[in-house]
Amino acid sequence: MYRKLTFFSRFVPDILAGRKTITLRDEAESWPRIGETLDVHTFEDDRWFCRICVEDVHPIELAALDDTHARQENMTLAELKDVLAGIYPGRDAFWLIRFKLCSGDDSQP
Numbered sequence: 276m277y278r279k280l281t282f283f284s285r286f287v288p289d290i291l292a293g294r295k296t297i298t299l300r301d302e303a304e305s306w307p308r309i310g311e312t313l314d315v316h317t318f319e320d321d322r323w324f325c326r327i328c329v330e331d332v333h334p335i336e337l338a339a340l341d342d343t344h345a346r347q348e349n350m351t352l353a354e355l356k357d358v359l360a361g362i363y364p365g366r367d368a369f370w371l372i373r374f375k376l377c378s379g380d381d382s383q384p
């Protein structure tokens with residue numbers, strides 16, 4: 276059994292295309308561990324849509340977010356900050372989870 280992470284369904288196409296390779300979460304969702312495989316579901320209807328392998332997890336402040344992070348979200352920095360303000364109003368400290376799509380077969384690199 277893999278642990279489960281959810282994403283808003285509007286991000287599904289970007290995740291499946293490999294255009295979105297990070298997510299920024301609060302402490303409640305800082306639990307993924309590097310090397311861990313996760314089952315990924317939509318937040319709205321709990322639909323499974325892929326597995327991801329966690330490549331990095333680290334804390335990051337809002338002020339430290341730059342264009343590289345925005346690119347990894349397939350957004351501009353302004354769009355990313357808007358999205359964060361919408362999901363996490365007033366928060367300025369996050370956890371960055373970087374991931375790649377994976378099969379869930381642990382024997383694969």
Ligand SMILES: CC(=O)Nc1ccn([C@@H]2O[C@H](CO)[C@@H](O)[C@H]2O)c(=O)n1
Nearest residue numbers: 281282283286298299300318348358
């Ligand atoms: C319940 C809950 O909080 N779910 C979340 C939280 C965040 N995100 C995405 O991560 C990035 C930065 O936050 C943006 O692309 C967000 O849309 C998400 O898809 N689903």
